[in-house]
Amino acid sequence: MPVNEIRSLSTNPLKSSQPLGAAYAFLGIEGAMPLLHGSQGCTAFALVLFVRHFKETIPIQTTAMNEVSTVLGGADHLEEAILNIRTRANPRLIGVCTTALVETRGEDFAADLASITSRRADAIGDCRVVLAETPDFRGSIEEGWSAAVTATIEALTRQTTRRDPERLVVLAPSHFTVGDIETLRQTVEAFGLTPVILPDISGSLDGTVPDRWIPSTYGGTPVADIEALGAACHCVAVGEHMRRPAEALRRKTGLAYTLLPTLTGLAAADRLVTLLARLSGRPVPAAIRRRRSQLQDAMLDGHFHFGGRRIAVAAEPDLLYQMAAFFADMGAETTVAIASTPDSPILEAVPAEVTVGDLGDLEERAAGVDLLVSHAHGRQASERLGIPLFRVGFPIFDRLGAQHRRSALYEGTRDLIFEVANTLIAADHHHPTPESLDPLRNRETLHDSRPSPEPRRH
């Protein structure tokens, strides 16, 4: 079991809020507008974080709860917000994400929404409204993301028994970048299958420049595809947090699913590729076999830089698992593993002793490791400890191109190996000195536990 002590203080939080995760998922649906049901600030902070990470205009709205509506009930604000968004942005879907404020107040949002959509059916028209209940006081990005996808499937997907042998549903995890999704799509397509990826941020947050002003998301999974999601040959859910939406889809349409906890690493990528070969009945294409061989070579060239390294990872549960498993595959040891939230069963599978905590815990425990792995907020710990930070997950606001970095499948793992190794190489700037190598130093206490001298590379 992960260590999860009750504490009264979080220092340098690792988590982002659950509604942020839900809004993020809605951003991967075509023509969607996430609507945070809460006070203005709930949205503004999330928006700023999104903009800093993606360097894009992010469509996201707020019900702007005020003192009066907080006391008397927020249904009016919700209605007004939906109608205003409908008029101004004309989205295909409004994704309502509740926040701690309105959840604490405790309203019946489902009933409110049902009432609004039936009373104002004329005004709302064909715009779909989905409700994800995502209070900030529970969960983190992965839970919010999972809740939004589950809610979307429950609200939109039609019951069906039709099966389309050419279509494959892929439920993508929150830590997949635009680059990961593009790689995943190409891999599925190489087997002659048409992937329906949900959520699909690859069209909406991939840093393209459209030639007109679009107030909602552009790109993303089309609503029509979500409605017909059951008409596929199979569903692949990536990451433990996508089990809930996969279950929802199965309950609704009977579509069977395979849950792959990660697509990073040789064996993990093999599992997906084997599954695709089975589903399609086609051989593995030469291009994919070549990528596999490239990854093998990257593992050979890279393992020198991983062997014996001690790594501290702080991340959302599935991402934590992905990174810790990756480091174990490469011969490095995750000596510090901090999870943002306690509930995911994947934490049991992380090859390290997991603590549920924050970046303060990371900083406290990580002294002496070779590499910190976390999102950009880990930089303070990195600066104070003098240990390089390898940025993964969300947010990454102090580096460019986060959405195009890959870690999934053969090519993503290959990239990840090179990026991590390069980070380690760049950090090895200590040149050996007579003092650092002196065998007589601290002989009384340390001669058995002394770390190996720092390697030097040019």
Add this chain to the structure above:
Amino acid sequence: MSLKARIATLFDEPACPTNREKSETTRKKGCSKPLTPGAAAGGCAFDGAKIVLQPVTDVAHLIHGPLACEGNSWDNRHAASSGSDLWRRSFTTDLSELDIVMGNGERKLFKAIRTIVERHDPPAVFVYSTCVTALIGDDVAAVCKRAGERFGRPVVPVEAPGFAGSKNLGNKLAGETLLDHVIGTVEPDDVTPCDVNILGEYNLVGEFWFVKPLLEELGIRLRAVIPGDARYRDIATAHRAKANMIVCSSALITLARRMQERWGIPYFEGSFYGISDTSAAIRGLCRLLVGQGAPADLLDRAEALIAREEAIAWQRIAPLKPRLAGKRVLLNTGGVKSWSMVDALHEAGMEVIRTSIKKSTDEDKARALAALKDEKHLFDRLAPREIYRMLVDGEVDIMLSGSRTQFIALKAKTPWLDVNQERHHPYAGYEGIVELLKRIDLAVNSPVFPALRAPAPWDETGRLMDPGVPPAEVVHSFRKFANGVLEDADDC
């Protein structure tokens, strides 16, 4: 003396056991085998000379030639300096076509030396000739002499153009250069009865600093380590040492013998790789020093230190032994003496399957044989194809070699560790052997290799080995609940 004459004298090396066994006529032919065009590997004489001299830290090393000689080879070794980093800077005259056609080389060289002196003010400049400048007849020695007078510091010509021969010859020519131009040019005022030189020690990755404090604890004073972490002045005063230890024998044996002839400094060959060899080296140094008049208790103090350090090393190796015991090693090294490596690996319970004796003398071979107990295990030169076969067939758990052969191992998905000059980890002394074994442990037990060796789940045409069946379809069955919500009825 012409280059040809100098090379001829170098080949007449009475201290070299290989040479002693030769007949008069074969000896005259020299010891470097003629290279086979189209089938040659390894560095040239310039490379060899630069390897030996460049770790001298406070000297500016100026390469006189077109760009490739220096431009393609600089900053590629990991000798460490405790002082100046001038040695790491790359200086070359970068001769252009016009320079060569118009004969501007000498003038350009002089100006280059002037610029270096003005900018960096080094205690000395080493000027390396190269094939082209030797071919067009630039008189590097004359320019150096003139520049030395003009700028008031030694400007040393290193005449080892690439075409002169192999890397090993270049090593020897570098030793000659030190003898002719550097050693003995400065008289030290701080000589002790325990001054020693270590010849052929490069201080790669600072590894000699694992050893130096031990010698200093015994009161042994390192007059000069040539060339690792050496200052120009250290080498210039090296003739006042009481004993020489030579580490990489085939390279600088001539230097050691001439120093004995000229200044009466006795020498012995030793190695700092492996526990027993390190101990033997310390004993050897002390014995020579006592013979030269150092206090006799040096030997007892050395034994005490050796006992202490060996115990600590064994203690640190113990936890590694279970992880290494029985692992089979292919040792394919040139520079590092194979027998000292063999001993070191045996110390950890590993089994040496084959070892290269390519650059070894007969004495080395005898020692390697003694360590291995079977001649089958020695090989002069293994073809890459044969090495690859051995690795693929799983006859070997790890190959230790230089970086040139690393990809034979890696492409055969076999652990490999760099034990040659390009390596990134210090392996000398008692600490170094522990470090080496740690590195072997990390390599040989890396999880990457089993993962890579597991076959792909499909054949070479991409067809699945185990076609299996597509994941089962879930039976589509719904049941209406009282409240009208559709729920899945089967509990899978």
